[in-house]
Amino acid sequence: QRQMCIRDSISPQYAITAAHCAPYWGTGDPIYLGQHKESERDGDGCVETMYIESIVSHESYNDWTLQNDIAVIKLTEASQFGYAPIDHLDQPGDGTWHEPGTPLVAAGWGTLSSGGSAADTAQHVVVPAVPDCWETEYGEGYDPDTMVCAGAEGVDSCQGDSGGPLFGIDSSGERTLVGVVSWGIGCAQSQYPGVYALVSPARAWIKPRPRAEAATLHKLSLIHISE
Numbered sequence: 001q002r003q004m005c006i007r008d009s010i011s012p013q014y015a016i017t018a019a020h021c022a023p024y025w026g027t028g029d030p031i032y033l034g035q036h037k038e039s040e041r042d043g044d045g046c047v048e049t050m051y052i053e054s055i056v057s058h059e060s061y062n063d064w065t066l067q068n069d070i071a072v073i074k075l076t077e078a079s080q081f082g083y084a085p086i087d088h089l090d091q092p093g094d095g096t097w098h099e100p101g102t103p104l105v106a107a108g109w110g111t112l113s114s115g116g117s118a119a120d121t122a123q124h125v126v127v128p129a130v131p132d133c134w135e136t137e138y139g140e141g142y143d144p145d146t147m148v149c150a151g152a153e154g155v156d157s158c159q160g161d162s163g164g165p166l167f168g169i170d171s172s173g174e175r176t177l178v179g180v181v182s183w184g185i186g187c188a189q190s191q192y193p194g195v196y197a198l199v200s201p202a203r204a205w206i207k208p209r210p211r212a213e214a215a216t217l218h219k220l221s222l223i224h225i226s227e
C-alpha cells in the first residue's frame, strides 16, 4: 500500500519531499507538475508528467525520531513548463520566519481532518510559526535543530500532506521554503501543532546535490505523485 505525498520542485530537474515518503516511490514513478485537482489530472493541459530518476534521503535522517526528514528527488528530465512558485530555500541564521506567530503557509492534498478524506483540489492554510515547540505536549519529541512547528487550533496540515511545503511569503511576494510536512499527533489540535522538517540546516546538504544545475536550485513548485 502506498501513501500519498507531495513533492516540491526546487529546480527544473529536482524536487524536495520528506525522507519518510521516499520508500513509497522509486525510479520511473510519475510525478505531476502543475496539478490542481486529483480527479482532473488527465486532460488538464497545465499538468506536466515527469518521471523519477532517483531519490536520496538526508544522510542523517532518523526514521524513529524523524530528525532530518528531507529527501531530494532527481527527475529524468528538466521541466519544460517551468513551474516555480518557490523562490528561496530558508537560510541558517535568517530569523525572518522563526518568530512565534509568524504567518506561514502549508499546502497539499491531504485529509481535511484527522481520519477524514483526502482533498481533491489542492488546499492551502495559513499557520502561525511555533518555534518554541518544546512547550507544547510534544516536549522532547520536538528537536529544534531539525524541526519547526506551525499551526494552531483549527489550522494545520494533516495526513497525506507529508512531503509538501511550509513556506513564507515576503512583501514582494517571493516565497521561501521553511519546512517540509513531517508529522503530528492528530491534526489542528491546540497542543499538537504540525511538525515540519527544517529546511535551513539541510540547505548545505540539499544544495550540492544537483551539481551542474546548482545555480538554478532556487525555485520550487508544488507537485504531487500519484499511485
Ligand code: ARG
Pocket: 110, 156, 157, 158, 159, 160, 161, 162, 163, 181, 182, 183, 184, 185, 186, 187, 188, 192, 193, 194, 195
Ligand atoms: N505524517 C503525515 C503524512 O505522512 C503528516 C502529518 C502532519 N500532521 C499534522 N498534524 N500536521 O502525511
